[in-house]
Amino acid sequence: MSSDDESTGSGPEPPATDETGPLEPTAASESLVLTYAAPFFGVVLIAVGLPLAIVGGYVVVQDGIGLCGAPTISATPTDEYEGALATIETLPAEDVSAAERAALEEAIDSPLREATVDGEVTNRAALLEGAIVEYEGQDYYVQITSQNSCLEVAPLLFPIGAIAILVGIAGVLTPPIYRKMAGFEERVGRDRSD
Amino acid sequence: MNRALAEVSLFGLVLVGCLLTVALARRWRAEPSTDGGYARERRRRLSLADAKAAAVRWTTTTNHREIGLLYIAFGTVAAIWGGIDGMMIRTHLLTPEATLWTEGTYNELFTMHGLTMLIFFVTPVFFGIGNYFLPLLIGADDMAFPRLNAVGFWLLPPSLLLARFGIIAEVTGAILAVVVPADRLSVLLAFKEPAIGWTVYPPLSLAPNPQTNFLLLGLHLSGIATTIGALNFITTVVYERDESIGWANLDIFSWNILVTSAIIIFAFPLLGTALLMLLFDRNLGTTFFAVEGGGPILWQHLFWFWGHPEVYIIFLPATGLMSLILPKFVGRKLFGFKFIVYSTIAIGVLSFGVWAHHMFVTGVDPRVRASFMATSIAIAVPSAIKVFNWITTMWNGDVRLAAPTILCVGSIGLFIVGGVTGIFLAVIPIDVVYHGTYYVVGHFHLILMGIIPLMMFAASYYWYPLLTGRMYDRRLAIFQSSLLVVGSAVTFMTLMALGFLELPRRYATYPPSYSGLQVVATVGAFIIGISVLMWLYNMLWSYFQGTPVETADPWELKATEQFTPEWQWFEDRLERERGIPPSEPEEVRPSYVPAQGERPPSLYGRIVPVAKRVASDAGTGAAGGFVGTIALTVVLLVAVALGAFDLEAFATLATFVGLPANLALGYGLFLAGGMTVWPLLFLSLGEYLPGELTLVTGLWYATVIASGFALAFYTGQSGLELVTYVLFVIVAHWIYGLGLAGTIAVLGGRQRRPSTGDDG
Ligand code: HEM
Ligand SMILES: [Cu+2]
Numbered sequence: 001m002s003s004d005d006e007s008t009g010s011g012p013e014p015p016a017t018d019e020t021g022p023l024e025p026t027a028a029s030e031s032l033v034l035t036y037a038a039p040f041f042g043v044v045l046i047a048v049g050l051p052l053a054i055v056g057g058y059v060v061v062q063d064g065i066g067l068c069g070a071p072t073i074s075a076t077p078t079d080e081y082e083g084a085l086a087t088i089e090t091l092p093a094e095d096v097s098a099a100e101r102a103a104l105e106e107a108i109d110s111p112l113r114e115a116t117v118d119g120e121v122t123n124r125a126a127l128l129e130g131a132i133v134e135y136e137g138q139d140y141y142v143q144i145t146s147q148n149s150c151l152e153v154a155p156l157l158f159p160i161g162a163i164a165i166l167v168g169i170a171g172v173l174t175p176p177i178y179r180k181m182a183g184f185e186e187r188v189g190r191d192r193s194d
Numbered sequence: 195m196n197r198a199l200a201e202v203s204l205f206g207l208v209l210v211g212c213l214l215t216v217a218l219a220r221r222w223r224a225e226p227s228t229d230g231g232y233a234r235e236r237r238r239r240l241s242l243a244d245a246k247a248a249a250v251r252w253t254t255t256t257n258h259r260e261i262g263l264l265y266i267a268f269g270t271v272a273a274i275w276g277g278i279d280g281m282m283i284r285t286h287l288l289t290p291e292a293t294l295w296t297e298g299t300y301n302e303l304f305t306m307h308g309l310t311m312l313i314f315f316v317t318p319v320f321f322g323i324g325n326y327f328l329p330l331l332i333g334a335d336d337m338a339f340p341r342l343n344a345v346g347f348w349l350l351p352p353s354l355l356l357a358r359f360g361i362i363a364e365v366t367g368a369i370l371a372v373v374v375p376a377d378r379l380s381v382l383l384a385f386k387e388p389a390i391g392w393t394v395y396p397p398l399s400l401a402p403n404p405q406t407n408f409l410l411l412g413l414h415l416s417g418i419a420t421t422i423g424a425l426n427f428i429t430t431v432v433y434e435r436d437e438s439i440g441w442a443n444l445d446i447f448s449w450n451i452l453v454t455s456a457i458i459i460f461a462f463p464l465l466g467t468a469l470l471m472l473l474f475d476r477n478l479g480t481t482f483f484a485v486e487g488g489g490p491i492l493w494q495h496l497f498w499f500w501g502h503p504e505v506y507i508i509f510l511p512a513t514g515l516m517s518l519i520l521p522k523f524v525g526r527k528l529f530g531f532k533f534i535v536y537s538t539i540a541i542g543v544l545s546f547g548v549w550a551h552h553m554f555v556t557g558v559d560p561r562v563r564a565s566f567m568a569t570s571i572a573i574a575v576p577s578a579i580k581v582f583n584w585i586t587t588m589w590n591g592d593v594r595l596a597a598p599t600i601l602c603v604g605s606i607g608l609f610i611v612g613g614v615t616g617i618f619l620a621v622i623p624i625d626v627v628y629h630g631t632y633y634v635v636g637h638f639h640l641i642l643m644g645i646i647p648l649m650m651f652a653a654s655y656y657w658y659p660l661l662t663g664r665m666y667d668r669r670l671a672i673f674q675s676s677l678l679v680v681g682s683a684v685t686f687m688t689l690m691a692l693g694f695l696e697l698p699r700r701y702a703t704y705p706p707s708y709s710g711l712q713v714v715a716t717v718g719a720f721i722i723g724i725s726v727l728m729w730l731y732n733m734l735w736s737y738f739q740g741t742p743v744e745t746a747d748p749w750e751l752k753a754t755e756q757f758t759p760e761w762q763w764f765e766d767r768l769e770r771e772r773g774i775p776p777s778e779p780e781e782v783r784p785s786y787v788p789a790q791g792e793r794p795p796s797l798y799g800r801i802v803p804v805a806k807r808v809a810s811d812a813g814t815g816a817a818g819g820f821v822g823t824i825a826l827t828v829v830l831l832v833a834v835a836l837g838a839f840d841l842e843a844f845a846t847l848a849t850f851v852g853l854p855a856n857l858a859l860g861y862g863l864f865l866a867g868g869m870t871v872w873p874l875l876f877l878s879l880g881e882y883l884p885g886e887l888t889l890v891t892g893l894w895y896a897t898v899i900a901s902g903f904a905l906a907f908y909t910g911q912s913g914l915e916l917v918t919y920v921l922f923v924i925v926a927h928w929i930y931g932l933g934l935a936g937t938i939a940v941l942g943g944r945q946r947r948p949s950t951g952d953d954g
Contacts, residue, residue, distance in 0.1 A: 036673055043677055047720035051288050051713060058195070058294055067195055072296060111384040112403060114298075151293035175669065 034178050042171020045164045052161030059155050068150040071121060073100075074114045075107040078132060078139040085141055091131040097122040104135055104142060114145060197282065197299045198364035198387075204278050208727070215731055219738035253348075256340035258325050261347050263661075265322025268350055269315050270730075273647070275358070276310030277726065279303050284685075284719040287712045292702040300702035301389030306358065308392030309409075311642070312508065313416055314354050319650055320511035321346075321423050324451045327657070328427065330760035331445050333436025338429035342422055349419035357412030360387035360405040391700065393497060396483040396490045400476055407476060414469045417462045424455035424462075436759075441804045445758065446528060449535050450514025453542040457503045457510075460546065465500035468493065491556055498549035506545040509641065510538060512649040513580055516602055519649075519656050520584055523599040524591030525754045530583040533878040536808065537576030544573045554625045563622055568851045570620035575871070577613055579878045581606060596749075597671035601652035604679030605645040608686075612640025615690065630700070633693025639686040643722070648678065651729060658733070659748045660764045664740030670732050677725035684718030743768075745777045752777065814941040815873030822933030823868030829926035838918035840909040872899060873934060892935025893928055900927035 062068055078085055096104070099119025106115035121127070130143040255261060283303050286295050295303070325343065329336055337343045355362065363385035370379055388406045390399045399406060431452045435444070444452075472493065474480040481487025521528045528534065550558055550566040558566075584606055593599060615637040618624050628634060655675075658666050692711050697704055704712065746765030751757045768774040833839035844860035853859050880891050904923045911919045 035669055036676075039673060040677070043721060043724050044717075046724060047681075047717045050720050051285070051716055054285060054294075055288055061195075062293075068293065072298065112386055146292065146296035146298055148296055149291040149293050151289055151291075153289075 031178075035175050038174040039172045042168040042174065045168030045171060047168075049161040049164030049168060052157045053165060054161070055151065055153050056155055056157030056159070056161055059151050059153055060158065062151055068148050070116050070118050071124070071127075071144045071148055072114055072116050072146040073103055073107060073127060073142055074145045075104055075133075075135075075140040075142050076113055078141050081141060085132060088130060088132050088141065089126065090139075091123060091126055091133045091142070093134055095123060096133060100127075101135075104133060104140065107142075108135065108140065116148075195295060196368065197295050197303070198361045199368060201278055201282060201361065202365045204281075205275060208274055208278075208730075211727070212730060212734055215734045216738070219735050223738050254344075256336075256344050258329050258337045258340065258343060261337075261343050262322045262324070262326030264347055265318045265325055265350075267322075268347070268354075269317075269319030269322060272310055272314035272318065272354060274726075276307050276315055277723065279307035279310060281719060281723050283307060284716040286702065287704070288709075288716055290704050290706040290709050290712075295702075297702040298389055301391075301700070302360075302387040304700060305389055305391055306361075306387050309357065309413070310354075312392065312504070313413060314350070314357070316508040316642075316646055317420055318350060320451075320454075320508070321420075323515070323650070323653055324427060324447075324511070326661075327760050328448050328451055329430065329434070330763050331448055331758065332431065332434065332439050333759055334430055334434035336434075337426050338434050339426050343426050346419045346422035346426065349415055349422070353412045353415035353419065355412070356408045356415065358387070359408045359412075360385045360403075363405070393501070394472065394493075395497075396472065396475070396493050397485065399472065400483070407473060410469045410473050410476075414466050414473075417466045417469070420458055421462045424458035427451050427455040428459070446517040446531065446534060447511075447514040450510045450517070450538055453538045454507050454510045454514075457507050457542050457545060461500045461503040461507065464496060465504075468496040468500070471496075491553075494553050494556060495549070498552045499546070501552065502549045503545045506541055508646060510541065512605075512646045513538070515649040515653050516584060516605065516645070517580070519598050519652050520602045521587055522656070522749055522751055522756055523596055523602065524588045524593045526587055526591040527754075527756065528583070529586040529589075530579075530878060532811075533579055534583050536811075537579040537878075540576040541573065544569065544576070548573055548620075551620050551625070554622050555629050565851055567620055567622050571617060572871070574613065574617045574620075575875070581610060581613070582879060595672070597655045597668065597675040598652040600672060600675040600679065601648045601655075604675070604682075605648040605652075608640050608644025608648070608679070608682055611687070611690075612637055612644050615640070627696070628693060630698050631693040632689045632697050632699050635699050636686050636688075636690030636693050639689065640682075643682050643686060648682070651675065651678065654729070654733065656749070657760075658736070659743045660760065662737050662740070663768075664736055664742050665748065666732050666736040666740055670728060674725045674728040674732065677721055677728070681718050681721030681725055685715050685722060686718075688715040688718060744774060746774070747777050811877065812874075814938050815877055816869040817941060818876075818934040818937035819869035819873040820865075821937045822930035823865050825933040826868070826926045826930040829922060829929055833918065833922035833926070836918060836922075838911060838915050838922055839907070840911075843907040843909050868930070873938075876934060877938075888935045888939040889932060892931035892938075894931075895935075896927040896929075896931025897924070900924050903927065 097120050099117050100121060100123065102119075103115040103117040107113055123131070124144070127142060127144045128147075130141060132139050133142045134140075252260065252264065255264075282295070283300070286292070286300050286303065288294070292300060325337065328334075363382045364387075367379050367382035367385075370382070376383070385405045385408075386403055388394075388399070388403055388409050390401070390406065394406075394410075431444070431448055471480070471482040475482050475484060475487075483490055483493040517528050517534055548566060548570045550563065551570040554563055554566075584602075588603070615633070619628065619634065619637060651674075655666065655671055658664070688711050692708060692715070693699075695708065695711075697708050746761055746768050747757060751761060765776050769776065830839055834841055841857060844864060845855045845857045847860040847863055849855050851863065853863075876892070876895050880888075880895060900923050904920055907923075908919070
């Protein structure tokens with residue numbers, strides 16, 4: 001983006017966004033409240049509205065398409081710990097639920113050694129602590145890496161946040177809107193005096 | 195929720211917003227009300243051929259200004275990417291449990307946020323500013339090695355893609371999964387952004403995520419690019435300066451880039467080596483950092499030996515911009531130029547001697563630890579000198595309201611808080627408690643966010659007329675700058691508060707009692723985000739719609755004789771291209787006359803005068819310090835004879851730096867301090883102390899430091915003994931001050947410099 005291709009040679013210059021001279025950013029006639037204070041409160045409203053809207057909106061989406069509840073487990077062959085697991089309990093293979101077993105298989109195959117348990121987690125407490133599970137002759141250290149907990153807030157936060165954001169945007173746009181309005185009134189006044 | 199998709203969508207949204215702004219701004223300009231037919235025709239001609247020509251031009255350019263703009267554009271993209279990571283971290287922390295994203299995702303977010311910001315945002319943007327302006331400031335035609343310059347830049351995009359290939363693979367995989375069966379995509383789905391922290395500590399970084407290899411390669415490649423750039427800067431400053439620019443009048447920004455580049459040359463090769471060693475450990479079975487091999491602590495030593503200098507690599511250019519821009523908006527020349535340069539060099543050297551302060555809790559030998567504590571506290575002195583000089587530059591100045599002023603003043607404030615909290619962290623017992631808490635996050639963000647991006651924004655506003663030939667919307671700019679300062683203060687002071695409550699960092703979950711402050715921090719972060727978007731809008735919109743500048747001196751720099759060479763270049767260009775004649779200010783008040791040094795023939799010959807000047811200043815200070823300290827000692831010995839001063843206090847001094855409690859050692863240290871630290875402080879701070887005569891200033895200075903001495907060497911005296919002790923301390927210091935100042939005055943070291951010139 002160099003200046004020569006754009007700023008030269010296109011004839012008369014377009015209306016400027018900033019008519020004041022180089023050193024006074026705000027003309028004396030302008031209201032400081034409308035130029036700076038109103039948009040400031042607008043931004044604060046947006047910044048407060050965003051968290052509300054995000055959390056409130058997410059609850060709806062989460063419940064709608066089931067984004068939570070299924071924990072992620074990781075499975076690492078015990079050999080890699082070289083005896084450091086001596087105090088870790090072993091989970092008997094027959095106690096492992098079908099969903100847990102499926103996830104274990106998937107985790108063993110995955111290069112990231114992780115998988116999600118889609119179904120009943122019967123050994124949640126043991127797996128949160130971490131446990132040794134045997135699978136096809138090999139011991140694995142299995143642990144829940146994320147519970148994928150569900151968010152619980154009132155969905156009403158979403159509309160509240162959205163309104164705050166909208167009011168905030170109006171606040172931010174106060175200066176240009178005000179300038180437009182002032183120009184409009186001036187023109188109306190001039191027309192009338194004609 | 196799928197974080198990669200969310201992140202890429204947000205990124206896309208920002209991108210679309212930018213394109214929309216540009217399109218609208220262009221369309222409005224082409225409205226028939228001005229020059230319709232012609233403009234519209236011109237717009238239609240923006241065809242495929244044009245695009246191709248532009249692409250060829252921008253990818254093959256070796257012009258330092260164009261490469262500079264490429265760097266800045268690249269850094270901005272990285273900043274937006276890393277910024278979205280930051281916003282997502284803060285969004286995640288809205289709820290005490292990991293509900294919006296998982297724990298693993300959170301770890302990925304802060305890892306890649308940190309790396310993207312530090313490696314791909316800060317240095318590229320500063321290199322861009324350096325590329326564009328450094329040659330103009332020193333009167334060079336271009337960088338010393340233009341092609342190498344282009345190579346250095348073009349290594350960056352691939353290195354960013356390598357480093358963040360995880361997210362690219364994840365999104366590509368997720369999109370392809372709609373049409374392609376999942377088992378065919380297993381290669382893509384194996385990639386995931388690493389979740390190991392930006393410090394990449396083993397053994398965690400030895401975990402089997404294949405993307406970690408790409409990350410390490412990407413970092414290595416970017417390190418090579420950085421080193422190439424640094425070499426180029428050094429050569430340019432040393433060999434390409436204009437006849438009229440000697441070392442004495444080399445501008446402050448170039449000095450900072452020069453020192454930064456020197457640090458890079460020493461630091462980055464080490465990072466590269468360490469990264470390769472880690473790659474070998476991961477893939478070739480070496481055991482450099484394995485528990486049974488060299489050990490994970492070895493990595494920490496190597497990493498931080500690069501890591502701490504890196505802190506200054508990203509911080510020094512920001513201070514350079516501050517020292518360059520601030521004086522222009524307060525109508526005074528930079529106060530204590532020489533000492534700012536010295537402090538910059540001092541930081542450059544010291545920065546290699548403090549790395550173990552990041553490892554206080556790793557079980558390093560306590561004696562070694564103590565000496566790192568001492569150096570870490572010492573490195574605060576040069577930074578403080580800078581701050582004092584900036585404040586004094588503003589003092590009595592003609593401070594003008596403009597976006598850069600707000601940014602400069604705001605950053606000085608934020609930096610003081612960030613810096614002071616850093617000194618606390620350098621103290622071992624404090625670090626042991628706060629090491630892994632949000633206190634640290636608050637501290638480093640007050641610097642990383644509080645001064646680095648703020649100075650970039652200030653530079654963008656300051657040079658916008660020169661870069662584009664137009665003025666930006668100044669009301670919006672003032673508003674945006676204020677928001678940025680407010681947002682940064684709210685966000686990171688809150689993190690500081692969370693740290694005081696000892697909330698550990700790098701955790702995706704936290705006890706619900708912290709949630710109030712966490713929400714406040716998030717609101718502050720969103721304020722930062724909004725203000726950054728406003729900046730982006732202003733830059734793009736004004737490029738097409740801003741008022742064209744009609745003078746090469748939009749900041750009225752000529753009036754205070756601060757019309758620096760880059761503006762001179764701009765003036766010539768405006769006259770050449772648009773026939774705008776050079777302007778004359780109505781009134782000029784001289785603020786300084788640059789020293790026109792002769793240009794010595796060789797590098798050696800050019801460094802010698804500087805070294806001589808440094809040596810003579812340091813020598814004068816040391817001589818003064820020696821005379822003063824010996825005189826002080828004599829007085830103290832009288833106090834010892836009277837029983838009001840306990841010599842043991844000197845012995846204890848030695849233990850502060852890890853030496854045994856021994857009188858001779860302690861006194862030696864005292865003498866060394868009296869000859870180095872205190873004279874240096876006097877030389878630089880003396881300018882702020884009252885007194886026209888050096889001797890009077892010396893007395894004031896001695897009075898100030900006597901209070902510190904009285905506290906430090908107090909050994910429980912009471913009653914009359916205490917009174918005697920205090921009296922003797924004060925008298926001894928006055929004698930020290932007189933000895934120091936007298937010697938310096940005789941040897942001619944310290945000169946009072948004229949301030950603005952208007953009051954003499
Ligand atoms: C947009 C404003 C920013 C916000 C809201 C933000 C937020 C955060 C937060 C909350 C953390 C801590 C995560 C944790 O420990 O759990 C963090 C870490 C970090 N941030 Fe920022 N940040 C911002 C800007 C920056 C900038 C500009 C830089 C660098 C120039 C930066 C560099 C880092 C680094 C190095 C870490 C440490 C990462 C790690 O622990 O591995 N941040 N950020
Ligand atoms: Cu450090």
